[in-house]
Amino acid sequence: MYTFEELLEKVNAGIQNRAQKLNRKEPVKLYEPIEYTLDMGGKRLRPVLVLHSYNLFSDEVSDAIPVALGIEVFHNFTLLHDDIMDNAGMRRGRPTVHKKYSENSAILSGDAMAFLAYEYLLESKAEQITGVARLFSKTAIEVCEGQQYDMDFETRMDVTEAEYLEMIRLKTAVLLACSLKSGALLANASGEMAEQLYDFGTNLGMAFQLQDDMLDTFGNQETFGKKIGGDILANKKTFLLIKAFEMATEKQAAKLLEWTGKTRFNPEEKIREVKAIFNQIGVQEQIQKKIDHFYQQSRQILTEIKLPENRKEPLKKLSEKMLQRVY
Amino acid sequence: MYTFEELLEKVNAGIQNRAQKLNRKEPVKLYEPIEYTLDMGGKRLRPVLVLHSYNLFSDEVSDAIPVALGIEVFHNFTLLHDDIMDNAGMRRGRPTVHKKYSENSAILSGDAMAFLAYEYLLESKAEQITGVARLFSKTAIEVCEGQQYDMDFETRMDVTEAEYLEMIRLKTAVLLACSLKSGALLANASGEMAEQLYDFGTNLGMAFQLQDDMLDTFGNQETFGKKIGGDILANKKTFLLIKAFEMATEKQAAKLLEWTGKTRFNPEEKIREVKAIFNQIGVQEQIQKKIDHFYQQSRQILTEIKLPENRKEPLKKLSEKMLQRVY
Numbered sequence: 001m002y003t004f005e006e007l008l009e010k011v012n013a014g015i016q017n018r019a020q021k022l023n024r025k026e027p028v029k030l031y032e033p034i035e036y037t038l039d040m041g042g043k044r045l046r047p048v049l050v051l052h053s054y055n056l057f058s059d060e061v062s063d064a065i066p067v068a069l070g071i072e073v074f075h076n077f078t079l080l081h082d083d084i085m086d087n088a089g090m091r092r093g094r095p096t097v098h099k100k101y102s103e104n105s106a107i108l109s110g111d112a113m114a115f116l117a118y119e120y121l122l123e124s125k126a127e128q129i130t131g132v133a134r135l136f137s138k139t140a141i142e143v144c145e146g147q148q149y150d151m152d153f154e155t156r157m158d159v160t161e162a163e164y165l166e167m168i169r170l171k172t173a174v175l176l177a178c179s180l181k182s183g184a185l186l187a188n189a190s191g192e193m194a195e196q197l198y199d200f201g202t203n204l205g206m207a208f209q210l211q212d213d214m215l216d217t218f219g220n221q222e223t224f225g226k227k228i229g230g231d232i233l234a235n236k237k238t239f240l241l242i243k244a245f246e247m248a249t250e251k252q253a254a255k256l257l258e259w260t261g262k263t264r265f266n267p268e269e270k271i272r273e274v275k276a277i278f279n280q281i282g283v284q285e286q287i288q289k290k291i292d293h294f295y296q297q298s299r300q301i302l303t304e305i306k307l308p309e310n311r312k313e314p315l316k317k318l319s320e321k322m323l324q325r326v327y
Numbered sequence: 328m329y330t331f332e333e334l335l336e337k338v339n340a341g342i343q344n345r346a347q348k349l350n351r352k353e354p355v356k357l358y359e360p361i362e363y364t365l366d367m368g369g370k371r372l373r374p375v376l377v378l379h380s381y382n383l384f385s386d387e388v389s390d391a392i393p394v395a396l397g398i399e400v401f402h403n404f405t406l407l408h409d410d411i412m413d414n415a416g417m418r419r420g421r422p423t424v425h426k427k428y429s430e431n432s433a434i435l436s437g438d439a440m441a442f443l444a445y446e447y448l449l450e451s452k453a454e455q456i457t458g459v460a461r462l463f464s465k466t467a468i469e470v471c472e473g474q475q476y477d478m479d480f481e482t483r484m485d486v487t488e489a490e491y492l493e494m495i496r497l498k499t500a501v502l503l504a505c506s507l508k509s510g511a512l513l514a515n516a517s518g519e520m521a522e523q524l525y526d527f528g529t530n531l532g533m534a535f536q537l538q539d540d541m542l543d544t545f546g547n548q549e550t551f552g553k554k555i556g557g558d559i560l561a562n563k564k565t566f567l568l569i570k571a572f573e574m575a576t577e578k579q580a581a582k583l584l585e586w587t588g589k590t591r592f593n594p595e596e597k598i599r600e601v602k603a604i605f606n607q608i609g610v611q612e613q614i615q616k617k618i619d620h621f622y623q624q625s626r627q628i629l630t631e632i633k634l635p636e637n638r639k640e641p642l643k644k645l646s647e648k649m650l651q652r653v654y
Binding site: 026027029030081084085104107108110111112114115116118119122129130133134137138140141144145147148149151152 | 356357408434435437438439443446456457460464468472474475478479
């Protein structure tokens with residue numbers, strides 16, 4: 001059995017190996033932005049989940065590497081295209097592809113990454129690979145649906161909690177779930193266990209995204225990595241804002257509306273003031289409750305999976321880490 | 328055995344059926360542009376080639392429909408994203424998706440189409456479906472490479488004939504080749520025949536694209552469908568312009584350079600004048616020779632395929648039609 005660090009090393013070696021191969025391919029203008037994207041780093045959480053899940057059933061984790069890499073390339077493709085749509089200038093401390101190269105480059109190199117994801121995935125010799133490719137396709141479409149809902153929400157002021165949760169399920173949670181289920185399918189696990197791992201991933205993904213939302217407002221600049229308050233400045237309809245409007249007194253709602261309606265403001269002041277209203281209302285406690293709910297659900301499902309405890313230990317540890325943001 | 332018209336009907340019925348299903352899906356803003364794109368029509372050449380090829384070996388052509396539809400959806404996805412990159416305003420007499428909806432819509436709905444293509448393709452129950460999915464992924468990446476070369480050529484004045492032919496092979500021919508080979512693979516044809524059909528498709532695709540280039544300049548407005556002279560106005564490095572520069576006298580080359588360098592001009596005049604130089608040089612004869620070469624190659628390969636003549640007749644007829652632009 002492998003630890004998180006060991007699996008991460010395998011994933012990183014695989015990505016490096018692929019990036020080197022892409023480096024020799026032409027046309028350079030197509031492949032350079034792809035290498036740039038893969039080289040940006042990131043947590044590599046999804047491919048490691050594939051391997052952890054596979055490792056529940058088999059120690060031959062190298063057999064699951066193609067699928068792990070395919071899913072990671074897909075994830076990076078979504079970031080690349082999302083950055084165009086959101087007109088984001090920076091990612092992980094470096095200029096985004098459409099800023100560094102061009103919008104056309106970002107579109108086309110992104111497209112090539114989507115197909116490269118399948119090329120890697122389909123290198124797998126596993127008997128169940130067609131089933132995995134089907135699950136992956138369904139998931140990829142769901143991720144597009146999630147991104148569309150996210151964009152739709154920008155111009156809506158009446159997004160409900162349920163709609164928000166469905167959006168993050170599609171945009172974030174299903175890909176974690178797909179990673180875990182893929183590992184199980186590749187290892188010829190039972191249908192029941194594959195489903196349990198999918199549900200474990202969905203709940204873990206929900207908790208993970210909600211925590212990301214919470215940290216964007218209430219996190220610590222140093223450990224979070226991103227600038228605090230970005231969601232507040234962009235009036236993003238996260239769980240926090242939706243819950244705040246739901247629970248606000250008339251006076252608090254008016255103040256929130258005033259701040260979200262302002263087109264000219266001092267950013268520091270807006271963050272401070274909106275956070276103050278959030279604190280009055282107590283939305284941090286609300287989101288924490290929601291995070292705990294999904295996290296506990298995921299723990300419960302993991303417990304129910306009929307495998308020896310020591311086999312499940314690495315996944316348990318990883319889910320703890322994910323919710324503590326240790327890395 | 329089925330005729331072209333019968334297979335076209337099956338393809339159109341399949342597309343309509345899928346479009347109706349998409350019509351009921353949410354979010355509407357993601358699925359409406361996809362329906363709009365599928366509803367634009369087109370020759371449906373690639374899916375019909377899949378079915379014709381399958382029909383060489385088996386009469387159960389409905390088994391090849393999922394792959395046929397997947398390839399057609401992919402083709403429409405490339406048109407959608409290419410239209411953003413080329414900033415094209417109209418396609419088949421209707422506004423392009425990024426003009427009618429928005430650029431973000433065109434990016435995201437296009438992305439969803441790429442995955443939908445796989446979803447349809449992977450509905451196939453055929454034993455060889457993984458091989459087909461691998462071929463399709465390789466082909467899709469090549470099409471992206473072709474589009475990148477095409478964009479690279481815009482800012483280059485030294486594109487060679489060989490580079491141009493490689494670009495159209497990637498951008499156009501390989502998808503026709505993939506369609507034909509997929510049909511053969513699905514029907515469990517021998518590896519040799521599958522390769523022969525691939526080569527038949529490559530040569531046919533080359534002839535087809537070169538003819539498209541020729542008609543863009545020398546065609547008849549009514550039968551061609553598109554406005555004549557578009558490539559000349561855009562200084563597109565097609566076979567015609569490349570060959571013209573290659574064969575031009577110093578004086579002719581100077582005149583061509585003058586016209587391609589002008590930023591202000593009367594469109595009718597530019598088309599007339601550049602065409603006059605082309606006629607002096609005799610590039611139409613040159614491209615016709617090239618078209619004939621690839622077309623004859625494709626005929627030769629079809630002849631060599633060891634199947635009864637009557638089985639091969641529909642494919643032969645279709646290739647004749649394609650080069651005559653009857654439809």
